[in-house]
Amino acid sequence: MVESYAIDSVDRSEVLRYLGYAGQEMTAELEERIDDGVGRCLSIGAPRGTWRIFEVAGRGAKGDGTPFVRLADTSLELLGSSMQEHMDGAVAVGVMAVTVGMAVERELRCLSLTDRVGQVVFDAAATTLVERAADACEASIVSAGHERGLFSNFRFSPGYGDMPMTTQPVLLQALDAQRQLGIALTDTLLMVPTKSVTAVVGLFEAVQPSTHASCAGCACFDFCKIRPTGHTCRG
Template identity: 30%
Template sequence: MKIKIVNLPLLLNREEIYPFLHLGPTPGPLPTNIQRLVDTYVGRVTQLARPKGLTRVCSINSTTGGRVMLDDADLVIAGAGATAHFSDCEKVTLLAATLGPRIDQCLAELQQRAGAADVFIFNAVAAAAAEHTIETLDALAVQDIRRNAYYPTARFSPGYGGWPLESQQEFVASIDGDRIGLSVTPHHLLQPVKSITAVVGWSRLPVTRSYEQPREKPCRSPLTCRDCPLKEKCQNPVRESPGL
């Protein structure tokens, strides 16, 4: 199946950034010095980022034993939640998005010469930008899925729901990640760092496209606790259903 390269827009708003700063989406006025740094690094990230994405549609061969086998890609979607997540699906769309290497370079420079606040806020803005790009790519995939009379599932990524992070190498190879400069380190992490891979299923039956964001979630982040980059430090995690 043809792999598509997509140039992605990047139009960040503050509400997308606040969760990555340990804030809810409407925290009220920030201290002047913090707001100045946020504005500075929104501009810097927007200037440096070169958001690109890849999509590839693959047919599903089987969904048994916690493994989703694809017909036309050397990639196995594995894990306790994989079979249930894609049980009613006939196809999947592989997604990969990256901000490009200049974000990593700028972060490394800040770590050498700037203060902790600068590094933290730049990293938070860049993380929000990466999430923005995968959401944009996801929206394009969803349009394609619905246009073909299927129902899209929620995204499912390596490292979650029991899908081993070691699968990143196979994933990136299956989608020709090098076409947008995407690679995988020996520790199975994506390079550039601000990159995301995910899979969306094509279901013949209606499914709830939800990441289970409870209304009472304290931070009001648009991310699930599972997907939040701050999950290891969070004092108020919300329990989620397995495999979502």
């Protein structure tokens, strides 16, 4: 399933966080540049995502002792102790990829040659935007799980913990992400467009400890498809 996300604003405090802001005094010029960078990113970004849900087909350990979670109907295996813990008890897994598109990539490359300060600001804005797109995609997985009577934990990306980056090509292939979203991989397993995110979300038969106690503060709040029905992801 491929989705487009209408995102017309991002949290400015998140942009500042990616810029390394820690309460320093900022000039009016820098404030304006940040606002301009965010506005430019929102105007040319095209947040899109694709996702699928796979049943958990089995668990075990490789010959070298590496734990794995095997998914049905795909060659994708989730490797490592982090995945063993994150997917403990999961009956299905949502697999997702999102990107904000090549226009953002081209702007970053142009700024790297012409305006280094502008590049840093725009990069922070683009990172914030792609994470918002990931929130929207995750909300779709949570909603689909809810329709099946399942509960979710939070998204977990290759490179976190000991989940290997070598997961990337198989994950993207499982989603047909190059055709659907235009996401490709370099020889070093970095995604292009660089402002792209892949992740997995566990789906369980019981509410998970990581589930928000209330809707307040949930990253998926703005994109939630469950609340309008009068229910929550907690059941």
